[in-house]
Amino acid sequence: MHTAQQHPPSDIQPPAQVTLAQAFWYWLKLGFISFGGPAGQIALMHHDLVEKKRWISERRFLHALNYCMVLPGPEAQQLATYIGWLMHRGWGGIIAGTMFVLPSLFILIMLSWFYIAFGDVPLVAGLFYGIKPAVTAIVVQAAHRIGSRALKNNWLWAIAAASFAAIFALNVPFPAIVIGAALLGYAGGRYAPDKFAPGGGHGKAHKTYGAALIDDHTPTPEHAKFRWLGLVKVAVLGGLLWLLPMALLTINYGWDHTLTQMGWFFTKAALLTFGGAYAVLPYVYQGAVGHYGWLTPTQMIDGLALGETTPGPLIMVVAFVGFIGGYMSTELRAMFGPDMLFLAGSVAAILVTWFTFLPSFMFIFAGGPLVESTHGDLKFTAPLTAITAAVVGVILNLGLFFGYHVLWPQGFAGAFDWLSALLALAATVALFRFKRGVIEVIAACAVVGLVLKTVL
Secondary structure, three states: OOHHHHOOOOOOOOOOOOOHHHHHHHHHHHHHHOOOHHHHHHHHHHHHHHHHOOOEOHHHHHHHHHHHHOOOOOHHHHHHHHHHHHHHHHHHHHHHHHHHHHHHHHHHHHHHHHHHHHOOOHHHHHHHHHHHHHHHHHHHHHHHHHHHHHOOOHHHHHHHHHHHHHHHOOOOOHHHHHHHHHHHHHHHHHHOHHHHOOOOOOOOOOOOOOOOOEOOOOOOOHHHOOOHHHHHHHHHHHHHHHHHHHHHHHHHHOOOOHHHHHHHHHHHHHOOOOOOHHHHHHHHHHHHHHHOOOOOHHHHHHHHHHHHOOOOOHHHHHHHHHHHHHHHOHHHHHHHOOOOHHHHHHHHHHHHHHHHHHHHHHHHHHHHHHHHHHOOOHHHHHHHHHHHHHHHHHHHHHHHHHHHHHHOOOOOOOOOOHHHHHHHHHHHHHHHOOOOOHHHHHHHHHHHHHHHHHHO
């Protein structure tokens, strides 16, 4: 351990000012190497921006992170947007947030095309045969990880159990579960505040890595100070950036057209992603698979597998959903022609990415200057605490849904797939007992699946 690097003298001078061009190249590089889900992405940014480059102090970094954690949307991408905005105004935030997503969008478009065009090839089929049990184990691990942090008392356990029962047994829509949990949290914050007080979190800032460009006591930049006019401008601009493409889609193609419905559906999904991508996946499944039929349950599992193995936020699985839905849509086939299916899928993937991530940018630009006024206020945090508890039950249901389709591929009337069950068990042990990384587990299971399909 390099103690001198962790606790440098407090009088070390801050680094030289960072230009927007330098920041651009960093955020672009981050977009290509941000594997490991939100925890890994946040750890990577902390290492680069707090410890190594000293663009921002740890206390300011954690303060920004705590704000992003209570927003709907991918917290790592929002954190990058926040830091970029704090350093270089609006353009800095746009560049940071966009570069965090753009590489994974292009990668997923190519992988989605490869999957839909060559998915029946034995090589690809074998790889996915091994990956699917691994994804089931990963979802169960996500439920455990969030649950161990969020379910701090019996009240929150009860909310998680009720959430599971609502979506599993009663098929209650995910938005209704979120609203119900928020109301319970609001009431709990008023009448049992000790049960809904935020706890744990990301710890307190206690290390120093030397003076930072944005240090603990650096005054808030002028552009980051709250102004009513600034809030109104962001709200109007964000509204127009949503309304104009939605209006064009509706006018040109009609409200019931696939592209219009994708824009509307993924706007709602973007506003419901409390608790990260795993929380919104059940809602995406209910809509994209159950209601619209844009893709099959098996394709949804395969899409999550692709999302786990590419850089960027896991919610980028929506690009896969959009691509497959656009590629298979009879309306888009008629629009683009049978020889332009790749373009049809790509347009749909880009469209759903726009509507999914637009709210994240608006939350940062509108809410950043308001962070201090809501930080630690129980009437804001208690509903979010309850929502996070409900998310645990929803994710557990998602794990059972995946497990059912992996272990009984022809339904309960068909045969039980013992090989997939053994692979899922091995992946679970690797994740929980040996603390192996998600990419390692997926890669190992993919190889085993390929061997099994080749031999058997």
